[in-house]
Each structure stands twice: as C-alpha cells, then as structure tokens.
Amino acid sequence: xxxxxEVEGLGKRYRLGEGLASGTLxxxxxxxxxxxxxxxxxxxxxxxxxxxxxxxxxAVPQGASLGIVGRNGAGKSTLLKVLARITEPTVGxxxxxxxxGSLLEVGTGFHPxxxxxxNVFLNAAVLGMPRAVVAAxxxxxxxxxxxxxxxxxxxxxxxxxxxLRLAFAVAAHVxxxxxxxDEVLAVGDAEFQRRCLGRMEDLGRSGRTVVFxxxxxxxxxxxxxxxxxxxxxxxxxxxxTADVVDDYLREATxxxxxxxxxxxxxxxxxxxxxxxxxxxxxxxxxxxxxxPFVVEVDLGVRERVPGLDLAVSVETxxxxxxxxxxxxxxxxxxxxxxxxxxxxxxxxxxxxxxxxGEYLVNVWAGTTYETLVWExxxxxxxxxxxxxxxxxxxxxxxxxxxxxxxxxx
Amino acid sequence: xxxxxxxENRPTAGRRALDWREVWRYRELVAFLALRDIRVRYKQAAxxxxxxxxxxxxxxxxFTLVFDRLAGVPSDGVPYPLFVLVGMxxxxxxxxxxxxxxxSLVANSSLVTKVYFPRVAAPLASVLPRLVDLSVTLVLLxxxxxxxxxxxxxxxxxxxxxxxxxxxxxxxxxLTLATVQVRFRDAHHALTLMVQLWLYASPVAYPSSLVPxxxxxxxxxxxxxxxxxxxxxVLLDTRPPAAPxxxxxxxxxxxxxxxxxxxxxxxxxxxDVI
Numbered sequence: 200x201x202x203x204x205e206v207e208g209l210g211k212r213y214r215l216g217e218g219l220a221s222g223t224l225x226x227x228x229x230x231x232x233x234x235x236x237x238x239x240x241x242x243x244x245x246x247x248x249x250x251x252x253x254x255x256x257x258a259v260p261q262g263a264s265l266g267i268v269g270r271n272g273a274g275k276s277t278l279l280k281v282l283a284r285i286t287e288p289t290v291g292x293x294x295x296x297x298x299x300g301s302l303l304e305v306g307t308g309f310h311p312x313x314x315x316x317x318n319v320f321l322n323a324a325v326l327g328m329p330r331a332v333v334a335a336x337x338x339x340x341x342x343x344x345x346x347x348x349x350x351x352x353x354x355x356x357x358x359x360x361x362x363l364r365l366a367f368a369v370a371a372h373v374x375x376x377x378x379x380x381d382e383v384l385a386v387g388d389a390e391f392q393r394r395c396l397g398r399m400e401d402l403g404r405s406g407r408t409v410v411f412x413x414x415x416x417x418x419x420x421x422x423x424x425x426x427x428x429x430x431x432x433x434x435x436x437x438x439x440t441a442d443v444v445d446d447y448l449r450e451a452t453x454x455x456x457x458x459x460x461x462x463x464x465x466x467x468x469x470x471x472x473x474x475x476x477x478x479x480x481x482x483x484x485x486x487x488x489x490x491p492f493v494v495e496v497d498l499g500v501r502e503r504v505p506g507l508d509l510a511v512s513v514e515t516x517x518x519x520x521x522x523x524x525x526x527x528x529x530x531x532x533x534x535x536x537x538x539x540x541x542x543x544x545x546x547x548x549x550x551x552x553x554x555x556g557e558y559l560v561n562v563w564a565g566t567t568y569e570t571l572v573w574e575x576x577x578x579x580x581x582x583x584x585x586x587x588x589x590x591x592x593x594x595x596x597x598x599x600x601x602x603x604x605x606x607x608x
Numbered sequence: 609x610x611x612x613x614x615x616e617n618r619p620t621a622g623r624r625a626l627d628w629r630e631v632w633r634y635r636e637l638v639a640f641l642a643l644r645d646i647r648v649r650y651k652q653a654a655x656x657x658x659x660x661x662x663x664x665x666x667x668x669x670x671f672t673l674v675f676d677r678l679a680g681v682p683s684d685g686v687p688y689p690l691f692v693l694v695g696m697x698x699x700x701x702x703x704x705x706x707x708x709x710x711x712s713l714v715a716n717s718s719l720v721t722k723v724y725f726p727r728v729a730a731p732l733a734s735v736l737p738r739l740v741d742l743s744v745t746l747v748l749l750x751x752x753x754x755x756x757x758x759x760x761x762x763x764x765x766x767x768x769x770x771x772x773x774x775x776x777x778x779x780x781x782x783l784t785l786a787t788v789q790v791r792f793r794d795a796h797h798a799l800t801l802m803v804q805l806w807l808y809a810s811p812v813a814y815p816s817s818l819v820p821x822x823x824x825x826x827x828x829x830x831x832x833x834x835x836x837x838x839x840x841x842v843l844l845d846t847r848p849p850a851a852p853x854x855x856x857x858x859x860x861x862x863x864x865x866x867x868x869x870x871x872x873x874x875x876x877x878x879x880d881v882i
Binding site: 205213280281282283284285286287288289290291292293294295296299301303304307308310312313317320321324325326327329330353 | 639
C-alpha cells in the first residue's frame with residue numbers, strides 16, 4: 200500500500216519569546232546590541248530554545264486514519280501545522296501526497312459582516328475548494344448545517360451554534376486526499392458532534408487519509424485505526440489505536456487515587472490512608488468507567504468511640520455531590536467492629552454509575568453528635584471511557600429496558 | 609498537479625523565490641479575499657461607495673484653499689482643482705494600497721496560522737479593492753473634465769499602465785513592510801508617519817516643475833514623483849514627463865524586487881512569529 204504521508208527525522212524548534220507577537224523594534228534593537236557586545240556575537244542562549252517536535256518519524260498509508268493523542272503542549276498541533284505546510288520544520292522533512300485540507304479550526308476566514316452564503320464561498324476558497332465545486336455542493340452544505348433561510352443573513356446575527364454548524368458544514372464538505380483535523384469536534388451539541396463523527400467515518404471509508412487530533416479519546420478510538428502518542432515533542436508510541444490509547448491513559452493518569460495521611464494526635468480517630476482502584480484489582484489510578492470500583496479507607500482508632508460511623512462521598516470538581524454512602528446505611532446495629540481501637544481497613548464497592556471524568560472522594564468519620572474526621576478531596580478519582588455521546592449527564596443508571604409488541608389500549 | 613506527486617515540507621536552505629504559478633492556482637482565493645474586503649468596507653455604510661471620494665475631495669478642498677488661493681502655487685497650466693484631484697487620486701491609490709498591503713498579513717493572521725496558502729495572496733488581494741475606489745474617483749474626474757472642457761490627449765490610453773505602476777509600487781513597498789509588521793507591530797506607526805511625510809515629498813499639491821532643474825534627478829528618486837507626472841500627462845495633457853521619470857521607474861522596479869525578496873525570505877516563518 201502506498202503512503203499518503205511520510206515524516207522523517209522531523210524537528211521543530213521555537214525560540215522562547217518568539218511567536219508571542221509582542222516583539223517591538225526596541226526589543227530587537229536592544230537584543231541585537233546585547234548580542235553584538237557578547238563575545239562571538241552569535242552564541243545564542245540554548246536554554247531559550249524549545250523543541251516542539253523532535254525526531255518524529257511517521258508513515259501513514261493512503262486511506263488510513265491516524266489519531267494523535269498526547270497532553271497539551273506535546274506537539275500535536277505543531278505536527279499538523281508542519282504536515283499542512285503552514286510552518287516549516289527546523290530539521291527533517293514531511294511529505295504529503297495529493298491535496299491537503301487542514302481543518303485546524305472551524306470557520307477559518309469567516310467574517311461577521313458577510314452573509315452565510317458569502318462566508319461559505321470564502322471559507323471554501325480558504326480551504327482550497329474551487330468555486331464551481333462549492334456551488335455544486337451548496338445545497339448539501341446548507342442542509343448539513345440546518346441554516347436554511349438564514350443563508351443570506353450576515354453571520355454576525357447568527358447564534359454561536361448556527362455559526363459553528365455552518366462553519367463545520369463547509370469543513371465537512373472539503374474534498375481533499377489528506378485531511379488534517381484538529382479538535383473541531385469539541386464544538387456543537389451532542390447531536391451535531393455525532394453527525395460530524397459520522398461524516399468523518401464516511402470520509403475514511405471513501406479512501407481519504409485522515410489525521411485527527413482530539414482530547415476526546417472516545418472519538419479517536421472510534422475513528423482511527425492507528426494512533427500516535429506524542430509526549431514532549433517525541434513519539435512515545437505508535438500502533439493500534441486501542442493499545443496506544445491504553446498506554447497513554449495508564450501514564451496520563453497520575454496515581455492520585457492512593458494517599459497516606461499522618462495521624463492526628465488531637466483526635467481519637469484519624470484517616471490514615473485511602474486507595475481507589477478497580478474492583479478486580481486493576482492498576483491503581485486508572486479506572487474504567489464501566490467497571491465497579493473500590494474505595495478503601497484506612498482508619499486509625501486510638502480509643503473506643505461508641506457509634507463511630509464512616510461515610511464516603513463522591514462529588515464533581517465543581518462541587519455537585521453525587522454519592523454519599525455511610526457504613527451505617529447497611530445497618531449492622533450495635534457497636535460495629537469499627538468502634539474498637541486499632542487500625543481498620545474499610546472498603547466500599549461502588550457500581551459503575553458515574554460518567555467518565557474527574558471526581559473528588561471525601562471521607563467523613565464521626566458519630567451522630569460530632570465530626571471526628573472530614574477530609575474533603577481525600578482522593579481524586581478519574582474515570583476513563585466512553586460517555587456514549589451523552590456528555591451532559593452525570594450518571595448512567597444502566598436501567599433495564601424491554602421492548603415487546605403492544606396491543607392497542 | 610497529479611495526485612501522486614509528493615509535496616514536501618523541509619527547512620529552507622539558501623534563498624527562496626516566490627512560486628507565482630502557485631499564486632495563479634490560488635487566484636480564486638485572491639479574488640475572494642479582495643471581494644471580502646470590498647463587501648465589508650461598504651456594508652452598512654449609508655453612502656456606500658461614495659466614501660471612496662472622501663479622501664480625494666478633502667485633499668482637493670484643502671489644497672486648493674491653501675496652495676492655490678493662499679500660496680498661489682502654479683499648476684502646470686491646468687485648473688488647480690483638476691491638477692490636485694489627479695494628484696490626490698493616484699496618491700490615494702498608492703498610499704491606500706500601501707497601508708492595506710502592510711496590514712494584510714496581520715489582518716489575516718487567523719488564515720496565516722491555520723491554513724496553507726501562498727502568503728503573497730494576502731497583500732496581493734489587499735491592494736485590489738483600491739481599484740474600485742479608483743474607478744469611482746475616475747468617474748468624478750471624467751465629469752469634471754467634461755464640464756471644464758479639458759480633454760486628455762491620445763496618451764490617455766496609457767492610463768492602465770499608470771494604474772499598474774501605482775499598484776505595483778504600493779505592492780512592492782507593502783511586501784517589505786508587511787514582512788516587517790509580522791514581527792514588529794511598530795511598522796504600523798512608522799507607516800502612518802511615513803505616508804504623511806511622503807505626501808509632502810511628492811508633487812501632489814504642487815508641480816514637480818517647482819523643483820530646481822539641477823535637483824530634478826534626485827527628486828525623481830521618489831518614485832511617486834514620476835508616477836504623478838505621468839498620471840497628469842496621461843489625464844490632463846500636461847507636459848510629458850522628462851527623462852528623470854526613468855529614475856522613478858527604476859526605483860519602483862528596485863522596490864518591487866526588494867519587496868519580493870524580503871517577503872520570500874520571511875514567508876516560511878510568518879506562522880511562527882505572527
């Protein structure tokens with residue numbers, strides 16, 4: 200199979216301070232003078248250099264779809280910009296075969312004063328589509344966007360949703376052999392995102408080569424057969440998407456799920472440690488949304504506290520409490536084993552209710568009358584996986600559905 | 609371009625040239641960018657295109673009052689208002705095109721950083737809308753000529769060449785300044801000052817015949833001098849431009865070559881520093 204993209208020994212160096220666009224002539228003159236005064240004149244401060252990409256090698260076969268994952272600043276966008284020839288590499292070479300369409304942002308070149316129709320043509324020209332092709336596809340584009348009768352209204356009167364839909368509709372109809380897509384799916388409502396993903400799947404099936412950057416690993420898994428993991432400008436992994444994404448997640452999620460605490464000398468009860476992990480004992484710190492997980496709390500009790508109870512609550516990062524489970528809920532009446540002195544390990548297993556995302560796990564211990572331990576954010580919980588195209592919900596209850604033939608009522 | 613051809617992106621070694629064939633392939637983009645600028649400029653403006661007349665007419669009024677009525681500056685044997693209107697028309701074409709070309713990259717910075725296109729399309733597209741302004745002013749000028757009975761000679765057929773000269777000069781200087789402005793926003797302030805001084809250094813409100821004969825050659829180093837002398841000869845049938853006009857033409861050529869060189873050298877780094 201022939202390649203559509205080849206990259207060899209690619210490196211891109213930025214000098215710090217450059218690209219901040221704040222450069223004034225005065226700075227340049229004073230820098231120049233300072234450099235001239237230094238011995239050798241040309242000796243540059245190496246520390247001011249940042250390699251956004253280093254030693255990147257890559258080959259993408261025609262018709263393949265490659266997902267690029269990595270943290271912010273890992274060099275993902277820089278790689279796309281080099282592939283698109285927006286910027287030049289410092290060393291190495293990148294090659295592309297055929298027409299390249301770069302969708303690094305939606306609505307590049309859109310002007311608020313122009314009408315929807317005018318912007319469609321302008322934006323399409325920017326993306327390299329001939330006017331005749333756009334004219335032939337205008338109906339499709341308008342249908343896809345759902346703009347309808349607002350086509351001849353200046354886009355400054357559009358809602359931001361309409362604006363984005365029109366912009367994406369144009370992008371989705373770009374006909375290029377190689378498509379470079381950067382996080383454009385992060386816009387629009389869930390329904391629109393679903394259509395965009397579908398459109399990209401179509402493109403992939405029709406033999407286009409697609410390179411796709413997204414923080415939405417779900418989308419990467421769905422769209423891309425292979426994936427590339429960039430870390431600090433270097434390639435950390437490349438191969439089957441599922442493997443690369445797995446490796447990336449394992450590393451990207453810090454082990455904040457396990458913490459130890461010092462004993463509190465002033466309290467009869469102290470939180471000593473917490474561990475959040477998958478119920479089947481999977482690797483700590485990396486939790487899959489669809490697996491039950493266990494919160495394990497180590498509690499030190501120095502003297503007997505009658506009626507001692509323990510509660511674990513889970514809340515979102517913006518403070519919405521989703522769960523609050525107490526040991527007493529399961530109601531073993533009488534003095535439980537927790538009340539006696541010693542070091543106790545209490546574990547709570549929770550079903551897979553929560554959607555992917557980050558949560559705080561809080562620990563409370565005390566009696567009906569007083570709070571003895573309150574550790575807000577004792578652990579951080581990060582769930583990975585698919586939100587199944589419904590990113591707005593917080594819980595998935597896995598309710599039971601049945602469908603049967605119904606007689607008329 | 610055959611679909612199987614590799615397009616390479618590698619570090620530039622040595623000097624670069626602009627790929628004009630590629631610019632031609634992107635001609636639709638140039639046209640759409642120019643069209644956008646025209647539409648945007650006159651949208652929601654009650655007087656629309658009439659604003660194109662504002663600057664030449666304001667110059668006409670002020671200069672007629674000051675240079676003609678107060679100072680009694682000669683005007684090469686044509687009515688002073690006509691003399692200054694031609695001067696202002698071509699000066700506006702040049703200075704407007706220059707300002708637009710200088711600002712073109714920064715004004716289109718989202719394009720420069722998000723898509724690939726031959727960068728020279730931006731300054732190229734930005735000078736084109738000036739031709740719309742020019743044609744509006746030329747209509748007014750034609751009316752005035754008809755009213756005053758001043759008829760241009762057969763050399764009026766050279767008008768497109770004079771227009772091309774003005775646009776080429778604006779484009780050439782604009783290429784250099786646009787490259788500078790990508791890196792240093794100072795270029796904008798410097799340009800404002802430069803245009804202001806340049807106006808008085810050029811024979812807009814006074815004839816170049818006021819310059820002492822032994823200085824004519826030096827004066828023609830300002831390419832606008834030769835440009836305006838030619839424009840007046842073409843439209844008002846004044847004395848044909850003398851030999852120093854060649855100096856103006858040569859300087860224009862040099863500025864154009866310099867602009868293309870500077871632009872080509874800076875082009876590949878625009879997206880990094882803009």
